[in-house]
Amino acid sequence: MVHKLQKRSRGLALVAASVLVMSLNACAARDTATNADCAQTYAIGFSHPSGQAAFVKALKSKVEQAAQANGCVKVLLDNTQGESLENQRATLESWVAQKVNAIVVLPVDNASVESLRKRAQAQGTKWLTYAGLTEGADGSVGFDNDASGTMVANDAIAWAGHAYPGGGLTAAITTSPLVGFNGRFAIPNKLLPEAGIDVVSYQQCLDQACGLRIAEDTLREHPNLRVFIGLNDDAALGALRAFNNAGVDPQTVYIAGQDGNIDGLEAVKKGGAYRASAAILLADLAQSIIDTSIAAVTGNGVTNSESAVELATLRDPAQLDKLIAQYN
Numbered sequence: 001m002v003h004k005l006q007k008r009s010r011g012l013a014l015v016a017a018s019v020l021v022m023s024l025n026a027c028a029a030r031d032t033a034t035n036a037d038c039a040q041t042y043a044i045g046f047s048h049p050s051g052q053a054a055f056v057k058a059l060k061s062k063v064e065q066a067a068q069a070n071g072c073v074k075v076l077l078d079n080t081q082g083e084s085l086e087n088q089r090a091t092l093e094s095w096v097a098q099k100v101n102a103i104v105v106l107p108v109d110n111a112s113v114e115s116l117r118k119r120a121q122a123q124g125t126k127w128l129t130y131a132g133l134t135e136g137a138d139g140s141v142g143f144d145n146d147a148s149g150t151m152v153a154n155d156a157i158a159w160a161g162h163a164y165p166g167g168g169l170t171a172a173i174t175t176s177p178l179v180g181f182n183g184r185f186a187i188p189n190k191l192l193p194e195a196g197i198d199v200v201s202y203q204q205c206l207d208q209a210c211g212l213r214i215a216e217d218t219l220r221e222h223p224n225l226r227v228f229i230g231l232n233d234d235a236a237l238g239a240l241r242a243f244n245n246a247g248v249d250p251q252t253v254y255i256a257g258q259d260g261n262i263d264g265l266e267a268v269k270k271g272g273a274y275r276a277s278a279a280i281l282l283a284d285l286a287q288s289i290i291d292t293s294i295a296a297v298t299g300n301g302v303t304n305s306e307s308a309v310e311l312a313t314l315r316d317p318a319q320l321d322k323l324i325a326q327y328n
Contacts, residue, residue: 038072043100044293045076048130049088049108049178050206052081053234055259055280058327062286073290076100083108083178083206089116096120102293104141106130110179126296128303130289131180139296139303141289145180148278149187151311152256155276156188156227157195159254164226171227172201172218174211174235181231184258184278188229197227206231211238219246226253233257233264233277240267240274248273260312262327268312269320279312282326 046063048056060077067075078091085108095103096119103120106129107113117127117136126138133140160169171192175185189199201218205211211230218225219242228243230236236257243253253273257264260279267274288305295301312320 040072040298042073042102042294042297043076043098044073044290045078045092045095045100045103045105046130046289047078047080047088047091047095047103047105049080049083049085049106051079052207053232053259053261054263055232055234055261055282058261058282059286062283063289066283066286066290070290073294075290080108085109085112089113092116096123096125099123100125101297102126102128102138104128104130104289104293106178106180107134108178110134126293128293128296129180131178133304134179139292141285141292141305142180143280143285143307144183144309146183146187148258148280148309149183149185150191151278151309152229152258152276153188153191155311155313156229156254156256157191157197159275160195160197160227163252163254167196168224169226170198170200170222170224171229172203172214172225172239173199173229174203174205174214174231176206176231177204184231185229192227192229200225205235205238207234208238208241211235212242213238215239215242216246219243219248228253228255230255230257232259233261233267236274236277237263237267243273260310260323262324265312265320265324268314269317269324271314275313277312278309279323281308281310284308 050056063075067073080087088108092113096116103125120127128139128141129137131142173185173188189202192199200222201214203214205214215228228239236255240255250272255274256276258278260277264277268277285307288307292303292305296303312323
């Protein structure tokens with residue numbers, strides 16, 4: 001099956017407007033309409049294995065709002081944290097048993113949920129993947145991770161060219177084993193060395209605790225560490241604490257995160273070492289989880305959607321404020 005990819009590029013004003021008109025009436029279960037306006041009701045499960053991440057928490061809240069606004073959708077959310085395959089499988093098995101209409105999932109491990117995918121699809125449940133399309137899926141909901149990684153890498157390189165025209169600095173990049181996020185770290189790992197910035201740490205990290213530890217350890221081994229690119233804002237915020245604790249002059253440091261969670265965006269606005277976040281349009285992504293799932297179920301509409309990513313910096317305060325306002 002050929003799946004058409006739709007690039008979602010709504011302006012922030014339109015995204016904000018869509019949130020403002022959200023109603024509070026949701027239909028409760030599959031194929032049993034409780035609202036006379038619902039030709040059909042939909043039960044949609046959304047499973048993300050990094051439930052501890054600030055962006056994921058905010059996204060789940062926006063997905064619930066989008067479901068309420070639709071009025072004919074009940075959204076089911078899992079509580080998987082720390083990339084626990086056992087917890088995620090238990091949740092997915094429950095949803096398959098309930099025969100929900102659609103499941104949107106970022107698998108901890110694709111191979112480990114392959115049998116569940118086939119079982120779900122055999123009974124008519126649509127299986128969509130988050131952060132990129134995988135083989136056998138009925139659709140996907142994602143964002144441009146290649147653009148995200150390119151944005152932060154190029155911004156870091158431009159900053160380093162002004163702050164360190166003679167070179168002599170090193171970088172750390174955090175990674176993820178989750179499918180679909182490769183561009184966030186592989187692209188910076190390619191572009192920074194090409195610009196003369198050696199990457200001396202390239203480790204898996206998705207939270208503040210490991211971001212703090214990695215930055216502390218790397219600073220001890222490489223006192224000239226001055227660039228830190230986090231796979232997400234959580235890892236980058238942990239690194240910010242490490243640089244602050246070490247007493248490194250923030251004017252000599254470049255830290256960037258990705259996702260655009262509220263803490264990361266506010267750190268950018270505060271100024272200092274935290275200079276950028278590649279921010280996903282949050283409300284647009286949440287809406288696409290609902291819209292793309294319904295399209296897969298009904299056979300009408302786009303079944304692959306990619307939300308826009310924007311680089312948030314102090315160079316554009318108005319845009320930064322709009323991105324922060326997504327969390328209101």
